[in-house]
Amino acid sequence: MTLAPHRPPADRLAEEYYAAVRVPPDVAALASVPDTLAPGSPAKVGILDLAFAVRGGRTELVERYQKTPLQIMRPLWIDPALPGMSYVYLMATGGGYAQADRYRTDFRCGPDTQVHLTTQAATKVFRMEHDYASQRVHLTAEAGSYVEYLPDPLIPFKDARFYQRTEVTVASGATAVVGDTLTAGRLARGERHAYRVLATDLRISRPDGTLLALDTLRLAPGPDSAGVLGPGVFAGHDHVASLFVVTDRAPAADVADALHGALAPLGVLYGVSVLPRDCGAWVRLLDDSPIRVAAAHQAAWQSVRRLLTGHPAPDLRKT
Helix, strand or coil: CCCCCCCCCCCCCCHHHHCCCCCCHHHHCCCCCCCCCCCCCHHHEEEEEEEEEEECCEEEEEEEEEECCEEECCCECCCCCCCCCEEEEEEECCCCECCCCEEEEEEEECCCCEEEEEECCCEEECCCCCCCEEEEEEEEECCCCEEEECCCCEEECCCCEEEEEEEEEECCCCEEEEEEEEECCCHHHCCCCCCCEEEEEEEEECCCCCEEEEEEEEECCCCCCHHHHCCCCCCCCCEEEEEEEECCCCCHHHHHHHHHHHHHHHCCEEEEEECHHHCEEEEEEEECCHHHHHHHHHHHHHHHHHHHHCCCCCCCCCC
């Protein structure tokens, strides 16, 4: 089976292609023209469009469009248990998001592909005096595919302004494992919830539009950070992480049980729930230690990987 024919957009550099859609009011209200580079300037638009298909028994990158500051190196095949799985490290040459940055990434994973997508390091959102930064993420998992999208933590600096919208489309028979981690800021510098506004939307659906999961986050700390420290958000902690698993390789209850079993001994605060239509499960966890959060997120991912593939994930070394 091969990837369905894809017609690239007429102009990836057109504003309607890379600009954020449905920007939350708290973020949209900050729109302005910076006294540095304006939105849409060559250095402010990052685009990455990748397509994967099975070739010769392994998953290959068959289409690539990249525009700095977003880029990748070549895919790697580093998993002895799943030798056909393609591992791709996503990189931003600018080191992080700056004011008026507009990024868009598309990942199209064809039938029966096996793809792991991650970042090279944590993603920084720098201090901003004008406008805001945004990123659009589109991930498509076609029938029979197994796709993991697990970027490293997002770290908002003091006065950061950021919006991210992630749209994941999972066909019947496909598996998508989507995770994220958010910190309260540069804690070593005493920046705890010192960002101006941080908003994210995650939508997971079927190709026909049937909604499977929706996760909305709106953080505007204010002077005392009270709005983000309550029980419905950080609950007084410094790190929050999530993992969504959409699959029909195992019953939703089994996925949830695997997550419970992995996290229960670790001492972190967490909650697990099945997703609608028995399509999978998800977990959210909280803690004050970045080491414990990373270990718990890793344990949750490993439990899912073992359940769904029968094999552990390899050790991913990063700089």
